[in-house]
Amino acid sequence: MAGELRAWIRERPAGAKLPSTRILAGEYQVGPVTVQSALQLLVADGLVETRPGVGTFIAATRQARPVDVSWQTTALGWSDVFDVEGSGVRTHAPDVIGLHTGYPSPSLLPGALLRSAVQKVSRDPEILMSAAPASGLPQLRAWFARDLDGQRTGGSGIDESDVIVTSGGQSALSASLRALAAPGEAIIVESPTYWGAMAAAKAHGLRMIPIARTKDGIDPADLDAALAAHGSRVFYAQPTYANPTGDVWSPHVRAEVMQVLAARKAFLVEDDWARDLYYDAEPLPPIAAADENGHVVYIRSLTKSLSPAIRVAGLVARGPALRRIRSSRWVSELFVPPFTQQVAVDVLAHPGWNRHRAALRRELRTRRDELRAQLTRAVPEVEVTQVPRGGLSLWVRLPRGHHAAEVAERALTLGLAISPGSEWFPTEPYDQFIRMSFAATPHTRYVEAANILAEVLR
Amino acid sequence: MAGELRAWIRERPAGAKLPSTRILAGEYQVGPVTVQSALQLLVADGLVETRPGVGTFIAATRQARPVDVSWQTTALGWSDVFDVEGSGVRTHAPDVIGLHTGYPSPSLLPGALLRSAVQKVSRDPEILMSAAPASGLPQLRAWFARDLDGQRTGGSGIDESDVIVTSGGQSALSASLRALAAPGEAIIVESPTYWGAMAAAKAHGLRMIPIARTKDGIDPADLDAALAAHGSRVFYAQPTYANPTGDVWSPHVRAEVMQVLAARKAFLVEDDWARDLYYDAEPLPPIAAADENGHVVYIRSLTKSLSPAIRVAGLVARGPALRRIRSSRWVSELFVPPFTQQVAVDVLAHPGWNRHRAALRRELRTRRDELRAQLTRAVPEVEVTQVPRGGLSLWVRLPRGHHAAEVAERALTLGLAISPGSEWFPTEPYDQFIRMSFAATPHTRYVEAANILAEVLR
Numbered sequence: 001m002a003g004e005l006r007a008w009i010r011e012r013p014a015g016a017k018l019p020s021t022r023i024l025a026g027e028y029q030v031g032p033v034t035v036q037s038a039l040q041l042l043v044a045d046g047l048v049e050t051r052p053g054v055g056t057f058i059a060a061t062r063q064a065r066p067v068d069v070s071w072q073t074t075a076l077g078w079s080d081v082f083d084v085e086g087s088g089v090r091t092h093a094p095d096v097i098g099l100h101t102g103y104p105s106p107s108l109l110p111g112a113l114l115r116s117a118v119q120k121v122s123r124d125p126e127i128l129m130s131a132a133p134a135s136g137l138p139q140l141r142a143w144f145a146r147d148l149d150g151q152r153t154g155g156s157g158i159d160e161s162d163v164i165v166t167s168g169g170q171s172a173l174s175a176s177l178r179a180l181a182a183p184g185e186a187i188i189v190e191s192p193t194y195w196g197a198m199a200a201a202k203a204h205g206l207r208m209i210p211i212a213r214t215k216d217g218i219d220p221a222d223l224d225a226a227l228a229a230h231g232s233r234v235f236y237a238q239p240t241y242a243n244p245t246g247d248v249w250s251p252h253v254r255a256e257v258m259q260v261l262a263a264r265k266a267f268l269v270e271d272d273w274a275r276d277l278y279y280d281a282e283p284l285p286p287i288a289a290a291d292e293n294g295h296v297v298y299i300r301s302l303t304k305s306l307s308p309a310i311r312v313a314g315l316v317a318r319g320p321a322l323r324r325i326r327s328s329r330w331v332s333e334l335f336v337p338p339f340t341q342q343v344a345v346d347v348l349a350h351p352g353w354n355r356h357r358a359a360l361r362r363e364l365r366t367r368r369d370e371l372r373a374q375l376t377r378a379v380p381e382v383e384v385t386q387v388p389r390g391g392l393s394l395w396v397r398l399p400r401g402h403h404a405a406e407v408a409e410r411a412l413t414l415g416l417a418i419s420p421g422s423e424w425f426p427t428e429p430y431d432q433f434i435r436m437s438f439a440a441t442p443h444t445r446y447v448e449a450a451n452i453l454a455e456v457l458r
Numbered sequence: 459m460a461g462e463l464r465a466w467i468r469e470r471p472a473g474a475k476l477p478s479t480r481i482l483a484g485e486y487q488v489g490p491v492t493v494q495s496a497l498q499l500l501v502a503d504g505l506v507e508t509r510p511g512v513g514t515f516i517a518a519t520r521q522a523r524p525v526d527v528s529w530q531t532t533a534l535g536w537s538d539v540f541d542v543e544g545s546g547v548r549t550h551a552p553d554v555i556g557l558h559t560g561y562p563s564p565s566l567l568p569g570a571l572l573r574s575a576v577q578k579v580s581r582d583p584e585i586l587m588s589a590a591p592a593s594g595l596p597q598l599r600a601w602f603a604r605d606l607d608g609q610r611t612g613g614s615g616i617d618e619s620d621v622i623v624t625s626g627g628q629s630a631l632s633a634s635l636r637a638l639a640a641p642g643e644a645i646i647v648e649s650p651t652y653w654g655a656m657a658a659a660k661a662h663g664l665r666m667i668p669i670a671r672t673k674d675g676i677d678p679a680d681l682d683a684a685l686a687a688h689g690s691r692v693f694y695a696q697p698t699y700a701n702p703t704g705d706v707w708s709p710h711v712r713a714e715v716m717q718v719l720a721a722r723k724a725f726l727v728e729d730d731w732a733r734d735l736y737y738d739a740e741p742l743p744p745i746a747a748a749d750e751n752g753h754v755v756y757i758r759s760l761t762k763s764l765s766p767a768i769r770v771a772g773l774v775a776r777g778p779a780l781r782r783i784r785s786s787r788w789v790s791e792l793f794v795p796p797f798t799q800q801v802a803v804d805v806l807a808h809p810g811w812n813r814h815r816a817a818l819r820r821e822l823r824t825r826r827d828e829l830r831a832q833l834t835r836a837v838p839e840v841e842v843t844q845v846p847r848g849g850l851s852l853w854v855r856l857p858r859g860h861h862a863a864e865v866a867e868r869a870l871t872l873g874l875a876i877s878p879g880s881e882w883f884p885t886e887p888y889d890q891f892i893r894m895s896f897a898a899t900p901h902t903r904y905v906e907a908a909n910i911l912a913e914v915l916r
Contacts, residue, residue, distance in 0.1 A: 003740045044709045045611035045748065067614055069752040069777025075691050075723045076638070076778055089592060089792075106587040114586050118797075122576035129564040129572065131766040134547060153503035156525055167625065167791050174790040180534070183641045183663070200789040205641070233533050251502040265533040282461045284499065294527040308589040309796050319527025320534055331658040332632040332790045333625050334547075338767050339576075340795055 001028050002041040009047055009058050018048060018056040086195050087408070087419040088437070097449045098440045099371075100408075100417035102243065102392050103308045105440045108363060110347060110356040114307055117346035121339060132338035134330050136165025136314075139345045144300055144314025151285040155292035158316060164326055167336050168311040169273050169301030173236065174200040175329035176269045176297050180321060181206050186230035190218060192424035192433075194243045194271065197236050208426040213242075217249030220256035227264045234267050240283045241274040244424045244435040245395045246388030254287050261295040267321065269297045276305035276357050278390035279365035294318030297325065302344060304392070304439075305360060312336060312344045367438035367446075368394070374450035375436075379457060385433075393437040395421065399457065403431045407456055416452040459486050460499040467505055467516050476506060476514040544653050545866065545877040546895070555899055555907045557829075558866075558875035560701065560850050561766045562897045566821060568805060568814040572765055575804035579797060590796035592788050594623025594772075597803045602758060602772025609743040613750035616774060622784055625794050626769040627731050627759030632658040633787035634727045634755050635694065638779060639664050644688035648676060650882035650891075652701045652729065655694050666884040671700075675707030678714035685722045692725050698741045699732040702882045702893040703853045704846025712745050719753040725779065727755045734763035734815050736848035737823035752776030755783065760802060762850070762897075763818060770794060770802045825896035825904075826852070832908035833894075837915060843891075851895035853879065857915070861889045865914055874910040 005018070019027070024035045039056055042048040050056045088101050121127050135141060141160035149158040166172040173196070181187050183205030189197065191210030201208050209230050211222040223235060239249040239257075249257070261268055272286050288298035294317065301313040317325055347353055371394055372384055383397040398407060404420035411418055421433025441449075463476070477485070482493045497514055500506040508514045546559050579585050593599065599618035607616040624630040631654070639645050641663030647655065649668030659666050667688050669680040681693060697707040697715075707715070719726055730744050746756035752775065759771040775783055805811055829852055830842055841855040856865060862878035869876055879891025899907075 001739075002742075041709045041742065044713045045743070047611060067751055067776055069779070071723045072752060072776075072778045075725070076782065077640075079782065089589070091591065101589075103589045106583050109587045111583055111587060115580055115583075118580035118586065119577065122573055122580065125564050125569055125573075127767065128576065129567045129569060129765045129767055131547070131559075131561045133549065153505060167795075170792045171790055178661070182535075196789070196792070199785075203636070203786055203789045251499050255502050265529045267533070281459070284460075285503065290503065293525055294530060307587045309585065309587055311792075311795050318525055318530075320530045321527070324534065324537065327657075328661055331654070331661045332629055334628045334654070334769075337625075337769050337795065337798055339798070 001030065001034070002038040005038060005042060006045075006047065009042070012058055014058050014060045016058045018058070020055065086199075086423045087417075088195070088423075090417070092412070092417050095415065096412070097416045097445050097452070099436045099438065099449055100419045101440045102304070102437050103439060104304055104392070105442070107442060108360055108439070109307050110352065113347045113350055113352050113356065114310065114343065117343045117350075120346060121342045124342070127338050127342050130338060132335040132341060134335050135326060136163065136336060137338060137341040137345065140165050140312065140341045141314070143345065143348055144316065147300060147314070148286070148288060148298060148316055151289040153285060154290040162316050162318060162322065164315045164317075164322070164329060165336050165341060166313045166315055166329055167333055168303045169271060169299050169313045170196050170200070171311075171329065171333065172299040172301070172313050172315040173197050173269060173271055174204075175325050175332065176299070176315070176317075177201055177206060177234070177236065178204050179324035179328035180234045180267055180269070180297070181232075186232040188223060188226045188230070188232055188235040189426050190237050190242065191426055192244060192421065192430075193236070193426060194238060194273075195423045197271065198426055201236070210426045213245060213247055217247055217253040218257075220253060220260050223257060224260045224264065227260070227266050233265065234269060235261070236269045236271065238271045238273060239287055240272055241277060241388065241390035243273065243391060244393055244419075244421065244433075246386055246391050246393070248283065248389065249287075251284060254284065254290070257287060258290055258295070262293070267295055267297055269299065271299050271301075273299070273301045273304065274391045275300060276302075276360065277364060277392060279361055279368060280389060283390060288316060294321060297321060305357065306344060306347060310340045310343050312340055364392070364438070367443050370443035371436060371438050371446050371449075374446040375453070378447075378450035378454040381457060382453070392439040393435050396434050396436055398432050398434060400432075402457060404434050405431065407434060407453075410456045411452055414452045414455060416449050418453075459488065459492070460496040463496060463500060464503075464505065467500070470516055472516050472518045474516045476516070478513065544657075544881045545875075546653070546881075548875070550870070550875050553873065554870070555874045555903050555910070557894045557896065557899055557907055558877045559898045560762070560895050562762055562850070563899065565900060566818055566897070567765050568810065571805045571808055571810050571814065572768065572801065575801045575808075578804060579800045582800070585796050585800050588796060590793040590799060592793050593784060594621065594794060595796060595799040595803065598623050598770065598799045599772070601803065601806055602774065605758060605772070606744070606746060606756060606774055609747040611743060612748040620774050620776060620780065622773045622775075622780070622787060623794050623799055624771050624773055624787055625791055626761045627729060627757050627771045628654050628658070629769075629787065629791065630757040630759070630771050630773040631655050631694065631727060631729055633783050633790065634757070634773070634775075635659055635664060635692070636662050637782035637786035638692045638725055638727070638755070639690075644690040646681060646684045646688070646690055646693040647884050648695050648700065649884055650702060650879065650888075651694070651884060652696060652731075653881045655729065656884055659694070668884045671703060671705055675705055675711045676715075678711060678718050681715060682718045682722065685718070685724050691723065692727060693719070694727045694729065696729045696731060697745055698730060699735060699846060699848035701731065701849065702851060702877075702879065702891075704844055704849050704851070706741065706847065707745075709742060712742065712748070715745060716748055716753070720751070725753055725755055727757065729757050729759075731757070731759045731762065732849045733758060734760075734818065735822060735850060737819055737826060738847060741848060746774060752779060755779060763815065764802060764805060768798045768801050770798055822850070822896070825901050828901035829894060829896050829904050829907075832904040833911070836905075836908035836912040839915060840911070850897040851893050854892050854894055856890050856892060858890075860915060862892050863889065865892060865911075868914045869910055872910045872913060874907050876911075
């Protein structure tokens with residue numbers, strides 16, 4: 001009744017009188033007490049006003065007062081989490097050359113495979129309308145288990161019970177950090193490291209203890225010392241084609257890190273985000289391949305090689321750690337849509353998947369080489385710190401006297417989006433690097449991109 | 459080269475000798491140093507052993523030692539988060555009558571609309587292969603903004619900039635609790651309340667201060683006292699068709715709660731999970747409809763009326779709270795798949811959506827009435843605590859002397875899955891209630907369900 005009266009009121013001007021209680025009672029076939037209850041609702045909503053002895057009237061149009069949220073400032077108190085959205089996820093005008101984002105353009109992705117998988121999957125009512133098991137669809141968990149198990153060099157086999165499907169790598173690493181470290185505790189990270197991991201660590205109130213990168217990846221003695229000095233039990237790292245540097249840990253570092261983890265009773269959260277993104281030789285097996293006793297939480301993301309829009313990653317862990325991560329992930333997303341999971345299963349099982357990966361590798365190699373060549377031609381004063389063997393970007397050192405944030409800002413005004421490298425440092429940012437990602441923009445625009453950078457530096 | 463050697467090794471027995479460095483160098487057209495590097499990798503992996511002066515041999519097959527994760531127990535330390543997966547998300551044999559789960563069966567969902575939207579959306583490469591904006595697709599944000607704005611009775615209008623799209627209501631409430639309360643702090647909750655919210659609160663290290671339900675919903679004076687006594691600034695509630703009780707806050711409670719929030723500078727996280735699930739009259743507008751100054755974080759989920767598999771919800775908030783929630787959500791999932799968002803946009807814009815909602819209401823009313831009728835017939839000794847006007851379940855009090863957990867366990871052995879009510883209590887569980895959900899199972903099986911319950915109680 002109140003609902004219908006609301007509609008009635010909407011169509012009439014302020015000050016109009018409502019029918020009397022008696023008339024309303026008759027119209028709605030209810031008693032006067034019910035009418036009064038309905039009117040009370042409208043009064044509470046500020047839609048009508050009652051003038052005792054006179055009647056009920058439509059209230060003056062509600063005043064559009066500005067929202068006053070100043071009280072929140074005091075109520076919410078301290079936080080070191082502000083806007084975590086970095087330059088890599090910003091959207092720019094379509095004519096801007098986008099070397100800032102790590103999201104691959106559709107031309108790098110298996111469009112035809114995806115579309116036919118989606119069409120097929122959409123015919124299954126179960127997939128369209130049912131909840132998925134909390135840990136993921138069994139077939140997709142099995143794929144991730146086989147993927148790691150096929151590279152195993154130590155310990156017992158991996159099977160689907162060791163796997164959780166998550167909404168991309170970010171969901172997996174965020175749940176892992178929350179599950180393995182308590183607010184106020186320290187985690188060890190490489191410096192520089194993936195800023196999405198830093199954002200997750202900050203949001204959870206973790207202190208980040210950086211260890212330096214070396215030419216072999218990291219120095220395991222640094223890790224050992226940092227774990228001990230800070231009472232930490234968690235090391236987050238990208239040992240294979242690190243974002244943003246492209247670094248790869250050498251075999252002896254991999255073996256020694258395993259030993260440090262065992263001795264210190266610590267976890268490695270191994271973010272294997274770029275396993276499909278190598279250019280020439282297959283990458284070394286992940287550290288998780290040699291893990292015997294559950295020290296490694298392994299995250300294998302497919303969002304970069306399958307589609308950022310089909311958000312799936314697999315997380316492999318053992319024992320109580322797996323249980324805690326499962327709970328931690330569960331409370332923030334319940335389950336990954338079965339639809340995206342089944343699309344992934346179908347694409348991964350298709351013979352075209354390996355052809356796609358091969359084409360992706362060729363294209364990435366072309367882009368890397370062309371971007372390097374154009375930088376050498378137009379901007380010889382910058383240094384490409386290394387020729388990456390995988391991943392989606394170059395890590396570029398600016399000449400002395402230039403500041404990355406300013407360079408990025410000026411470049412944007414000239415139509416080139418790049419990321420200031422400072423965003424990847426957990427503590428004091430070096431302001432001397434830029435990240436140039438070739439994920440979103442094909443090589444035909446690199447001449448122009450390099451020319452813009454040259455102009456900015458001049 | 460190491461990769462190819464690995465494949466070669468896999469096909470040969472332990473103890474077999476590898477070709478000499480000289481032969482390998484010739485075969486691969488590389489220098490002896492490269493060969494040694496490749497062999498070193500295989501040694502590190504434990505695949506081969508070198509015997510100086512003799513050669514390199516395939517190592518004895520790796521021992522399948524059991525995983526020893528006992529070290530994790532000490533390393534991980536204390537936690538009050540164990541398995542948070544409640545009875546509502548368990549999977550049972552297909553012949554079990556499922557009155558335990560809150561996930562609606564496909565017959566309650568708009569299958570034809572969903573399928574045609576999916577088919578249409580799958581033809582858009584942008585949707586299949588691009589990242590979505592962190593806060594959600596503009597069209598879907600606008601829908602959620604209009605949905606709330608159309609019910610507004612106070613304050614200024616809501617627009618899409620006040621909205622974040624999340625992966626279902628759980629993602630929204632989890633991000634809200636993490637953003638608005640720090641570990642160790644207290645939040646106020648109704649008792650009983652939704653167990654997914656309790657799981658999220660526990661995982662974040664929050665203390666839950668319960669306030670009793672009353673016939674009008676809650677007593678605002680209880681809320682006021684609890685906020686003051688515990689220095690809390692967050693109240694999580696389901697004011698409309700609460701899960702599990704079906705309670706609806708009365709109009710005066712709604713108005714008074716707003717006053718308490720304003721006086722105490724506190725937030726209400728309003729979980730409006732069942733707005734589409736009423737049976738007769740439209741529900742009262744949400745509390746958020748009268749919120750002028752950003753005290754209410756409003757969560758409007760579509761997973762129950764659209765599809766649990768198309769996981770979308772809208773979260774509306776204002777000011778710094780919105781910013782913090784956005785960051786908190788972002789670090790755990792980056793963005794919701796554009797695919798599921800676009801499917802939601804299409805279905806919501808279709809004229810069939812309102813027809814679907816009407817059919818859903820009729821079917822839910824039939825199920826509620828039939829389940830009540832069968833309980834009255836077969837198990838008159840139980841008490842349906844109220845006739846709910848919306849939602850997906852009955853909240854049933856067992857006769858004295860019966861324990862809910864035991865009853866649920868025995869019922870399952872006879873082929874009926876129900877949920878012990880104890881799971882919904884934040885502190886001491888009452889062991890006297892069961893929740894019987896009619897979401898997943900049509901009314902044709904309620905005769906049998908009631909008979910099983912009768913047999914268990916006898």
